[in-house]
Amino acid sequence: MPNANSLKKDWWPSPAKLNVFLHILGRLDNGYHQLQSLFQMLDYGDELAFDITNDGKITMASQLEGVRDEDNLIVKAAKLLAKEANSPLGVTISLNKRLPMGGGIGGGSSNAATTLVALNLLWKTGLSEDQLADLGLALGADVPIFVRGKTAFAGGVGENITPAEQQEKWYLVANPGVHVSTAEVFQAKDLPRNTPPIQWKDYIFEETRNDCQQLVANCHPEVAKLLQWLLHYAPSRMTGTGACVFAIFSDKASAEHVLALLPNAWQGFVAKGVNSSPLLNKKEQYK
Ligand SMILES: C[C@@](CO)(OP(=O)(O)O)[C@H](O)COP(=O)(O)OP(=O)(O)OC[C@H]1O[C@@H](n2ccc(N)nc2=O)[C@H](O)[C@@H]1O
Ligand SMILES: Nc1ncnc2c1ncn2[C@@H]1O[C@H](COP(=O)(O)OP(=O)(O)O)[C@@H](O)[C@H]1O
16 A cells, blocks of 8 residues: 555656567667567556755665666666756656566666656756657667657667557556566577568558567467467467567456456556557646
């Protein structure tokens, strides 16, 4: 239960995303991969609160388990913004972590984006959305998409973003409890890297796939098992480089029904797919 102190805080949403599909078109000379993906924003995620100080210090109210403060993307984002905008202010940041880490649902990238967007307003540093997205790219490939906050098609190495309104569906997101390293997936010899490009206007879910899914399912039987289980109920797929898996429903009750049946070995949550992220809605309140 939240304590009185946390109730008083002004919490900023840090939503998750799903890669509804993820195609790998090729590999560039620098080792990075050319992708095509539909980034679906969810109405579910972490929350951050920012207590502004005058001492120029950037600190976490408490350490995120398994992540040193200097490696935390939240701290990195705040430091980057302070440097870029030459801000003399400091901040103590509280994090209410709900999203599994390293699961392909973008929690770390989203935390970084929420930090950039919120502190730009609270520190009054006045950077444009384009400038924040550019700063974010230095922290991770998915940070710009969370700064923009729109469900979108992404091309290039992920930086080429085209907002694309989708029918708002319900997703059951389940975590098989295994950790998959993005870098290792992209290094794998037998990762398919030659999917032909598609035209965004021709996008149909059934004609797309996640090119990382087979490889990850082969290496992690738990991912294959979870996918098999979900496929009994609804169209299902892995997100990003894994390991989380999602199932698509047209209504909330059906998604919650399957969540209630999910075997205890797996954790999950139900979220609505939204075209505008909760962060964007919060930002609008400050205008
Ligand atoms: C492919 C996606 C789809 O959402 O996977 P998930 O991380 O969400 O699972 C992301 O764009 C990942 O973004 P992110 O996890 O921030 O990746 P980065 O830190 O930028 O890169 C991690 C490593 O992945 C590889 N990488 C990443 C992106 C890309 N287009 N091609 C790559 O080859 C590079 O080897 C890089 O060293
Ligand atoms: N604030 C943060 N939240 C989550 N992960 C973080 C954070 N800061 C750094 N990390 C590191 O980034 C890695 C990737 O996290 P995350 O973005 O949640 O996964 P993914 O990119 O697979 O969706 C984590 O394993 C963790 O070590």
